[in-house]
Amino acid sequence: xxxxxxxGVSKAYTNRRSMPRARADGxxxxxxxVAVLDDIHLEFHExxxxxxxxxxxxxxxxxxxxxxxxxxxxxGDVIIDGRAVDGxxxxxxxxxxxxxxxxxxxxxxxxxxxxxHLADRAEQTCRIQEYIEMVELEGFEDRYPHQLSGxxxxxxxxxxxxxxxxxxxxxxxxxxxLDFLTHMKMRExxxxxxxxxxxxxxxxxxxxxxxxxxxxRIVVMSGRPSHVKLARKLDFPRPRDFRKCPExxxxxxxxxxxxGVNYAV
Numbered sequence: 260x261x262x263x264x265x266x267g268v269s270k271a272y273t274n275r276r277s278m279p280r281a282r283a284d285g286x287x288x289x290x291x292x293v294a295v296l297d298d299i300h301l302e303f304h305e306x307x308x309x310x311x312x313x314x315x316x317x318x319x320x321x322x323x324x325x326x327x328x329x330x331x332x333x334x335g336d337v338i339i340d341g342r343a344v345d346g347x348x349x350x351x352x353x354x355x356x357x358x359x360x361x362x363x364x365x366x367x368x369x370x371x372x373x374x375x376h377l378a379d380r381a382e383q384t385c386r387i388q389e390y391i392e393m394v395e396l397e398g399f400e401d402r403y404p405h406q407l408s409g410x411x412x413x414x415x416x417x418x419x420x421x422x423x424x425x426x427x428x429x430x431x432x433x434x435x436x437l438d439f440l441t442h443m444k445m446r447e448x449x450x451x452x453x454x455x456x457x458x459x460x461x462x463x464x465x466x467x468x469x470x471x472x473x474x475x476r477i478v479v480m481s482g483r484p485s486h487v488k489l490a491r492k493l494d495f496p497r498p499r500d501f502r503k504c505p506e507x508x509x510x511x512x513x514x515x516x517x518x519g520v521n522y523a524v
Contacts, residue, residue: 261306261307261340261427261458261459262303262304262305262339262340262341262459263301263302263326263337263338263339263459264301264303264339265299265300265301265302265322265326265335265336266335266336266337266338267299267300267334267335267336268296268298268299268300268325268332268334268335268336268337269294269296269297269298269332269333269334269335270294270295270296270318270321270332270333271292271293271294271295271333271484272292272293272295273291273292274291274293293483294483294484295318295321295484295485296318296321296322296325296332296485297484297485297486298334298335298486299322299485299486300487301478301487301490303476304459304476305459306457306458306459306475307460307475307476308450308453308459308460308462308473308475308476309459309460309461309474309475309476309477310462310463310464310469310470310471310473310474310476310477310478311323311461311462311463311464311470311477311478312464312465312467312470312477312478312480312514312518313479313480313481313482313485313518314480314481314482314518314519315465316482316483317480317481317482317485318483318484318485319463319480320356320431320463322463322480322485323429323431323463324353324431326339326344326429326461327347327351327353327429328344328345328346328347328348328351329347329353339351339427340426349423350425350426351425351426351427351428351429352420352421352423352425352427352428352429353429353430353431354416354417354420354428354430354431355431356431356433356435357435357436358404358412358413358416359416360412360416360419361404362403362404362405363403364403364404365400365401365402365403366391366399366400366401366402366403366404366407366415366418367387367391367400367401369404369419370387370390370391370415370418370419370422371383371387371422372419373419373420373422373423374386374387374422374423386422387422388400389422390418390421391418393418393421393452394415394417394418394448395414395448396411396414396415396418399411408441409436409437409438409441410437410441410444410445413433413434413437413445414448416433417433417449417452421452421456425458426458426459427458427459427460427461428458428459428460428461429460429461430460430461430462430463431462431463432463432465433445433449433462434446434464434466434469446469446472449473450472450473450497453473454497462474467514467515467518468501468511470514471493471501471507471510471511472498472499475492475493476490476491476493477489477490477493477514478490479514479517488517489514489517495507
């Protein structure tokens, strides 16, 4: 499961800074509308890792939240597995940009939140430990979030998301705030995890290398109001190396130019 179709999605926000004062009749006229997304059409296939790129403020995260059901669009539809998205779904898990672990809970307790309803306690314990080990946090089960490094926090969040066996995983810039080496390690781990679990993952990132190394498909968005500049399936074999794959390196340069950066490797 995890086939996603985005049909003509558009979105605008009210610019509250431009909101005029209330009129004499007590009614407040609408402020200026700022268009963010403009007629977005996309299709993601089951089991793909899709990476969405674009300049800062172009609406990448807004699009992700609309697909996940956390925001509504002004026009268009999102269809997941044949059903229109009309709100968040327990089978579609969202990993936010900033850590959302509960500080008063241990790693084990945080990871176990999604399976606390399981009547079989042995199954519950087994599943929690399975995903803690998948993200290589064994030995840290009883630690609290403030006792973990940035990379460990991210891994704990992934374990908490995956333990419920989601059909689709949405990730909003999941490597934000990580140092360079931890970022590289997390990139490897998430790529390996995706190949292992085979779930559909849609990830927003500002890092072109992340998108091209991790993604089965990339989407490049324009500046605001944003439209799709490129939507392409990546057929390059893994592990990917820009130095050993001229076609991948050329695509990297192309994406840099699309985003307004004159950069060549």
